[in-house]
Amino acid sequence: MSRTTPQSLGPLAYAYAYAYAYTGGQAYTAGNAYAHGAPMEAYGFDGLPGNPMLAAALQATRTELRRDLFTGGLGGKGDAGALRARRGLPALAPAASIPRYGAQVRASMALMELLGSVQFRLDATSGTASLHARCAASHGGGAATLAEMTRPTRAFLDAQLALTDSWAGARDARLPQVLTQVAPPLAQFASVLNLQTARHGRTLEVVQVALQFAYAVCMHFKHALACPRPSELSAGLMPVLEVPPHPALPAGHANEATVSVELLSALAGLAAGGDARALLRRVAWRIAENRVVAGVHYPIDNVAGRMLGDSLASYLLAAAGAARSWSGGRFDGAALDATQPAHMQEIDEAGAAADGRSSGPGCTPLAGAPAPGAEGLSVWREMWKLASREWE
Numbered sequence: 001m002s003r004t005t006p007q008s009l010g011p012l013a014y015a016y017a018y019a020y021a022y023t024g025g026q027a028y029t030a031g032n033a034y035a036h037g038a039p040m041e042a043y044g045f046d047g048l049p050g051n052p053m054l055a056a057a058l059q060a061t062r063t064e065l066r067r068d069l070f071t072g073g074l075g076g077k078g079d080a081g082a083l084r085a086r087r088g089l090p091a092l093a094p095a096a097s098i099p100r101y102g103a104q105v106r107a108s109m110a111l112m113e114l115l116g117s118v119q120f121r122l123d124a125t126s127g128t129a130s131l132h133a134r135c136a137a138s139h140g141g142g143a144a145t146l147a148e149m150t151r152p153t154r155a156f157l158d159a160q161l162a163l164t165d166s167w168a169g170a171r172d173a174r175l176p177q178v179l180t181q182v183a184p185p186l187a188q189f190a191s192v193l194n195l196q197t198a199r200h201g202r203t204l205e206v207v208q209v210a211l212q213f214a215y216a217v218c219m220h221f222k223h224a225l226a227c228p229r230p231s232e233l234s235a236g237l238m239p240v241l242e243v244p245p246h247p248a249l250p251a252g253h254a255n256e257a258t259v260s261v262e263l264l265s266a267l268a269g270l271a272a273g274g275d276a277r278a279l280l281r282r283v284a285w286r287i288a289e290n291r292v293v294a295g296v297h298y299p300i301d302n303v304a305g306r307m308l309g310d311s312l313a314s315y316l317l318a319a320a321g322a323a324r325s326w327s328g329g330r331f332d333g334a335a336l337d338a339t340q341p342a343h344m345q346e347i348d349e350a351g352a353a354a355d356g357r358s359s360g361p362g363c364t365p366l367a368g369a370p371a372p373g374a375e376g377l378s379v380w381r382e383m384w385k386l387a388s389r390e391w392e
Contacts (some may be wrong), residue, residue, distance in 0.1 A: 034158075103201075107209050109379040114213045114319065117372060119143060127151065127334065129224040131217060133315050133326065134372040142368040145328055147217075147311040151225040151249060152300060152333035157233065160298040160336035164230045164237065170293045171240055178240065178290045180342040181253070184211055188283050189260055192276065193268055203267055207260055209383065214259045214312050215252065221308065222247040225333075230298055239295030249333070251297050251305035254288035258309025258356060259316070266317055267391050278353040285352030287342045302329040303347065306356035307363045314357075318371035320384035327368030329357030336362050357380040 070079070090097070098106060117134040127150050133141035152160075171178070181188065186207065189195065197204065227249040231237045244252075261280040270277040290301040311328040319327035347360055358365045374381055 010246065013337065030084060049092045050248065063277050095378060097383055098379055099386060103205055106379060107205065107212070108381055109213075110209045110383055111212050111216075112352040113377050113380050114209070114316070116314075117319065117376065118146065118217070120217070120224075123223045129221050131220075131328075133328075133369070134376075135369045137337050145306050145366055146315055146326070147328050148330040149221055149225060149250065149304060149308075150332050150334040151227050153338070155301070156333070156336050157227065157298060157336040160300055161230060161234050161237070162299050164292055164295065165234075167289075167292045167299075168237070169294060174239070174293050178294045180288055181287050182241065184256065184260075185287055186260065188287060189264055189280060190279055192283065193264060195264075200387075200390050202383065203264070203390050204268070206383050206387040207263060209380070210259050210263055210313075210316055211256050213316070214256045214309065217233070217263055217312060218250060218252050218305070218308060219246065220254075221250055221304075225249055226302070229296060231295060237295045240385070241294045241296055243296050248297055249301045250308050250331070251288055251291060253291050253297075253300035254284070254302040254305025255309040255312070257284035257287045258306050259313045260284070262310065262313030263316060267387055273352075281353040282349040285347065285349050289349075291298055300333070300336070302357070303360040303363060304333065306352075307331045307360065310356040311366075314368075319377050319380055321371070321374065321381050322384060322388075323371060325368045325370050327357065330364050330366055332362045332364070 017059040024380060030359065097152065101109075114377055119132045121132065122129050128148060129150075130148040131146045133146040135142055135144050141206070185197070186204070195203065223246070227247050229243050231239050231250045258281075261284045262278075264278060265277045268276075270280070283337075285302075285306070288297075292299050292302065307329045308331075314323070314326040315325040351359070353361075357363060
């Protein structure tokens with residue numbers, strides 16, 4: 001996705017949500033400007049630094065060519081703003097303006113809407129971390145549980161170390177995948193759906209916002225559950241990547257890859273039991289697996305991450321008006337028994353197409369809730385409509 005090399009990012013080379021990931025630099029939606037698309041002039045127009053002479057040239061042009069124009073005042077008959085002036089001011093928060101805003105403006109507004117519609121909680125007594133999302137007024141308003149997690153025991157994580165270490169045998173074969181999937185691996189999904197920046201710009205904007213939302217939520221769960229990385233428990237794992245500077249469970253790649261797949265499947269109209277959607281789910285699971293191969297996650301992290309991703313995607317679709325209801329899931333890591341081999345088995349890619357809220361060790365679905373109303377989600381809903389039109 002990025003046209004830069006990892007070296008250019010310095011200490012952020014392996015970060016998942018910094019300059020050249022979701023929102024900045026050469027990402028799909030940001031171009032070379034903070035709040036616009038691609039700059040109009042390569043040497044400094046559109047507010048960018050680089051050519052001070054251009055500003056001087058524009059000022060000279062204004063001074064020399066305006067001469068006898070606009071002598072009757074600005075905004076009058078014949079001025080560009082005359083028609084708007086006769087109409088008065090636009091309505092407050094006009095929906096029609098959203099498509100005209102810069103991509104980063106839309107993203108920031110939509111992200112604030114989505115984060116404002118959920119609430120994170122930690123019950124220190126029970127060790128339960130949970131995310132609660134807004135319900136429709138018809139459901140009594142308030143909030144319902146969207147995702148809930150408890151962490152595995154230290155004994156379970158210790159038992160996972162040998163399994164994690166055994167996956168390192170795939171490093172030689174999977175190293176190209178491991179390295180190219182450090183940043184948000186949208187190219188993996190693009191190869192299945194023929195995603196193109198020129199044709200699917202609005203779709204990529206929607207996915208970027210969803211990834212930012214999923215990342216923020218995931219970090220709260222990671223912080224609350226405070227599960228050490230495998231390499232913190234054993235020096236013998238020797239990860240092939242720089243270990244991320246935050247706790248392990250739930251796995252962010254599993255979470256965000258699942259969110260991406262579910263939103264893209266909905267936009268593309270892929271049938272729930274169809275081959276294309278199943279392939280996307282397998283790709284998402286392979287991305288998650290490769291983090292274990294790299295030595296930075298336990299396999300169980302991916303189970304929790306996929307459950308979270310499926311839950312968040314369900315809510316994002318309902319919040320966009322693309323579904324009538326949403327439903328979440330629970331991952332009960334505390335109930336996992338390290339002495340039971342069944343709890344140690346990996347989920348293979350053929351089985352990865354299953355709903356992560358109801359499959360996988362420790363996972364169970366939660367009761368759903370009606371979709372939230374449009375109030376407070378207008379930007380996210382408008383962005384979804386714009387993206388949907390690209391697939392008509």
